[in-house]
Amino acid sequence: MGANRSNPSPFWSxxxxxxxxxxxxxAFTLIDVLVTLSIVAVLIGLxxxxxxxxxxxxxxxxxxxxxxxxxxxxxxxxxxNQGRIPFSFFAAGSPGRGDSAAHSExxxxxxxxxxxxGAGTTFLWxxxxxxxxxxxxxxxxVFYCPSHAGMHPYxxxxxxxxxxxxxxxxxFQYRGSGPNGSKLLSDIxxxxxxxxxxxxxxxxxxxxxxxxxxxxxxxxxxxxSDADGSISSLLxxxxxxVDPTNIADAWEELDNSRK
Numbered sequence: 001m002g003a004n005r006s007n008p009s010p011f012w013s014x015x016x017x018x019x020x021x022x023x024x025x026x027a028f029t030l031i032d033v034l035v036t037l038s039i040v041a042v043l044i045g046l047x048x049x050x051x052x053x054x055x056x057x058x059x060x061x062x063x064x065x066x067x068x069x070x071x072x073x074x075x076x077x078x079x080x081n082q083g084r085i086p087f088s089f090f091a092a093g094s095p096g097r098g099d100s101a102a103h104s105e106x107x108x109x110x111x112x113x114x115x116x117x118g119a120g121t122t123f124l125w126x127x128x129x130x131x132x133x134x135x136x137x138x139x140x141x142v143f144y145c146p147s148h149a150g151m152h153p154y155x156x157x158x159x160x161x162x163x164x165x166x167x168x169x170x171x172f173q174y175r176g177s178g179p180n181g182s183k184l185l186s187d188i189x190x191x192x193x194x195x196x197x198x199x200x201x202x203x204x205x206x207x208x209x210x211x212x213x214x215x216x217x218x219x220x221x222x223x224x225s226d227a228d229g230s231i232s233s234l235l236x237x238x239x240x241x242v243d244p245t246n247i248a249d250a251w252e253e254l255d256n257s258r259k
């Protein structure tokens with residue numbers, strides 16, 4: 001018995017040796033780690049565009065929901081204002097304005113009518129901003145698209161929707177009237193005409209780049225694809241080159257997209 005304990009049998013010795021070889025064969029080498037990391041990097045690279053598309057789709061849905069809320073606000077406003085849509089100082093046919101089908105300043109929610117913006121300036125709510133001023137919509141964020149990457153994110157103006165004052169610019173372009181010039185919601189013809197859309201003052205205001213959400217006078221919200229750039233190509237590249245005529249042409253493109 002003692003001899004057996006001091007001199008393990010060849011069977012147990014062989015088993016230990018085999019276990020050692022098995023353990024060494026299971027260990028990761030540096031090459032294994034590098035190959036694994038390379039595969040993970042490739043997979044991440046393949047998945048990133050898909051994840052970005054999913055995020056943009058979610059933002060597009062949120063943008064559409066905001067437009068639906070604005071549409072509801074327009075109906076409530078019209079019901080209590082003799083059928084009229086919100087007045088805009090910048091819209092065609094307003095006092096001091098010409099007959100341009102769309103003015104470039106119609107992204108304003110509140111502005112300084114004197115242009116001075118000095119101490120004691122009184123800022124006026126305008127256009128879609130009247131929906132907030134008169135409590136038809138009570139959240140400033142509804143006027144902003146989560147895909148916006150330009151100069152007018154909600155974070156820039158959030159505090160101004162409270163007691164603070166100052167200019168406010170949203171992310172949506174307001175038409176101010178129908179293509180037939182009517183400011184009565186029920187009289188805008190054709191009913192499928194675009195009334196509110198993603199910002200079109202400059203290309204930076206065009207929130208989704210490959211298309212835009214549109215609220216029609218019949219209060220339907222639809223997605224208009226712009227894969228061929230027929231709309232975005234009309235927009236100014238920067239503030240210095242803004243042309244209201246181009247925005248009028250963009251409205252016409254949106255109207256034609258429904259035909």
